Amino acid sequence: MSEKIKSWPGTPLGEKEIKEKRILVTEWQPNLKYAWDTGAGYGRDFAELKKGKIVGTKCNKCRRTLLPARLFCEWCFRTADEWVYLKDTGTVNTFSVAYTGTAAERLKVPRIPALIEIDGSGGVAIMHLISDVDPWKVKIGMKVKAVWKPKQKREGAITDIDYWKPI
Amino acid sequence: MQRRVAIIGVGYTPFRPITPDMSFKEMMFEAAQKAYEDAGVCPRKDIDAFVTCEEDFTHGRSIFNIHTPDNIGAVMKRIHTLPAESLYGLADAFMLINTGLVDVMAVESHSKASNMLTPDYLVAHAMDPVYNKPLGYNPYFIAGMEMNRYLHDSGVTREQCALVSVKNRANALLNPDAAYGDRIAMDDVLESETMFWPLNRLDMSSPADGGIVMVVACEEKARDLCDKPVWVRGVGWCSDAPSLETREWGEAVYARLAGEMAYRVAGVTNPRIEVDFAEVDDTFTYKELQHLEALKLCAPGQAGFMVEEGATQREGAFPVNVSGGSLGVGRLDEATGLQKVLEVVLQLRGEAGPRQLEDVSVGLAQSWRGVPANSGAVAILSNE
Ligand SMILES: [Zn+2]
Numbered sequence: 039m040s041e042k043i044k045s046w047p048g049t050p051l052g053e054k055e056i057k058e059k060r061i062l063v064t065e066w067q068p069n070l071k072y073a074w075d076t077g078a079g080y081g082r083d084f085a086e087l088k089k090g091k092i093v094g095t096k097c098n099k100c101r102r103t104l105l106p107a108r109l110f111c112e113w114c115f116r117t118a119d120e121w122v123y124l125k126d127t128g129t130v131n132t133f134s135v136a137y138t139g140t141a142a143e144r145l146k147v148p149r150i151p152a153l154i155e156i157d158g159s160g161g162v163a164i165m166h167l168i169s170d171v172d173p174w175k176v177k178i179g180m181k182v183k184a185v186w187k188p189k190q191k192r193e194g195a196i197t198d199i200d201y202w203k204p205i
Numbered sequence: 206m207q208r209r210v211a212i213i214g215v216g217y218t219p220f221r222p223i224t225p226d227m228s229f230k231e232m233m234f235e236a237a238q239k240a241y242e243d244a245g246v247c248p249r250k251d252i253d254a255f256v257t258c259e260e261d262f263t264h265g266r267s268i269f270n271i272h273t274p275d276n277i278g279a280v281m282k283r284i285h286t287l288p289a290e291s292l293y294g295l296a297d298a299f300m301l302i303n304t305g306l307v308d309v310m311a312v313e314s315h316s317k318a319s320n321m322l323t324p325d326y327l328v329a330h331a332m333d334p335v336y337n338k339p340l341g342y343n344p345y346f347i348a349g350m351e352m353n354r355y356l357h358d359s360g361v362t363r364e365q366c367a368l369v370s371v372k373n374r375a376n377a378l379l380n381p382d383a384a385y386g387d388r389i390a391m392d393d394v395l396e397s398e399t400m401f402w403p404l405n406r407l408d409m410s411s412p413a414d415g416g417i418v419m420v421v422a423c424e425e426k427a428r429d430l431c432d433k434p435v436w437v438r439g440v441g442w443c444s445d446a447p448s449l450e451t452r453e454w455g456e457a458v459y460a461r462l463a464g465e466m467a468y469r470v471a472g473v474t475n476p477r478i479e480v481d482f483a484e485v486d487d488t489f490t491y492k493e494l495q496h497l498e499a500l501k502l503c504a505p506g507q508a509g510f511m512v513e514e515g516a517t518q519r520e521g522a523f524p525v526n527v528s529g530g531s532l533g534v535g536r537l538d539e540a541t542g543l544q545k546v547l548e549v550v551l552q553l554r555g556e557a558g559p560r561q562l563e564d565v566s567v568g569l570a571q572s573w574r575g576v577p578a579n580s581g582a583v584a585i586l587s588n589e
Contacts, residue, residue, distance in 0.1 A: 075320060077229075
């Protein structure tokens with residue numbers, strides 16, 4: 039409403055009307071469950087993460103390392119040539135300081151998603167999180183190292199690396 | 206400019222109830238690699254545009270189209286995704302090539318149906334949320350009601366429907382890529398569990414996984430690259446009213462109208478004489494018969510007698526679903542329509558192995574989107 043407009047025509051609707059079911063309310067919780075096959079590429083990748091190792095594949099035509107480990111190069115459209123172990127240290131390519139959660143809620147402690155170029159890999163990067171650092175101290179070009187979960191807590195998942203921290 | 210359009214390469218992975226050995230990305234890659242090898246093209250250099258046919262909900266990812274280009278060699282190229290039945294993808298390629306916008310195009314679709322753990326709930330989610338959903342039925346009741354009305358109107362019997370299941374599962378035994386080949390008798394179907402009366406368990410197809418890619422080209426490229434082009438002479442598609450209350454229940458109107466369009470584009474005036482064989486949607490047994498009538502591939506009311514007399518068997522006068530159809534191959538979600546096209550292509554090239562039909566030159570492929578939709582597409586293919 040404003041100075042000139044004191045009320046709109048019609049019947050106002052708000053949360054109260056919905057809660058009191060004064061209008062037609064229908065609720066439906068979709069039941070959609072999936073079990074995705076990892077396949078050979080992601081499958082080996084996750085198995086190696088459980089062992090505390092990062093593995094990628096390599097295309098010998100464009101000479102790129104591929105991560106997540108995959109069986110084919112999307113540039114050359116050919117089967118990848120070999121598996122390669124990668125270091126767990128790298129350089130921040132880009133990052134953000136995320137103060138908003140998925141439900142649009144305000145996060146008191148921000149999360150720092152980052153793209154980390156793995157050392158000695160020719161530029162291949164892993165998408166992960168940076169933590170254990172003052173968010174305003176993170177910089178593009180900063181050196182970081184993976185902090186692995188303890189062995190018994192690893193389950194063959196990207197979260198087997200807890201986070202990356204500056205070195 | 207109106208140009209002729211041909212399928213010049215096909216690639217696919219075997220159709221199986223489960224495929225734990227490959228991710229959907231690896232499945233798409235394998236099918237694409239085989240198709241490009243078959244067509245003798247390099248996707249990075251020779252293919253102008255790509256279309257993939259994938260529905261977000263069946264794959265469990267929203268905006269699924271972002272996940273498809275890399276797997277088929279389409280990164281940094283023109284690609285779009287249809288959340289639709291895959292025969293619509295072939296229709297897209299037909300239009301883009303026919304009008305001269307594109308010379309060579311790839312069409313892709315795949316099923317990872319085994320990864321969807323709550324498939325009936327997924328279909329339930331497609332229902333009208335305020336008018337139909339609150340009634341709380343498993344949505345496949347729609348197939349039961351449709352079958353009931355179709356049998357009532359057409360005089361087709363449950364026994365005749367059961368024979369479709371017997372035929373298609375037996376056909377699948379000659380198809381090494383089919384998942385559900387089986388030697389069963391009519392009584393097995395009639396005595397299988399009632400699911401949605403009058404629909405029994407063996408009247409229904411079961412889901413399968415598998416990927417299919419096709420390379421489609423204009424005439425000039427087709428003649429240049431391919432010894433055995435299969436010409437797409439016509440395509441058609443149609444949707445009936447979506448609401449359960451106002452749609453037609455006895456007749457497959459969408460199939461009739463899609464067929465009429467495809468026949469018109471292809472210049473087919475008498476389908477029963479000009480078409481040699483067909484792969485039509487057989488998600489449920491009665492659907493094969495209902496679709497044959499809608500497509501005018503038999504005289505009105507004669508579909509039941511056709512299957513009873515063996516006319517639609519592999520050795521019959523008008524073979525239908527020689528691949529095994531969805532009942533024998535497995536239902537491939539959005540990829541189902543391309544599987545129908547695949548079989549027609551293999552037959553027209555003379556590459557169908559032990560199930561090869563003799564002297565065939567024109568085949569028809571038809572798809573239905575599945576419960577609760579009543580839409581579908583038709584393609585007429587020829588090796589001449
Ligand atoms: Zn490469």
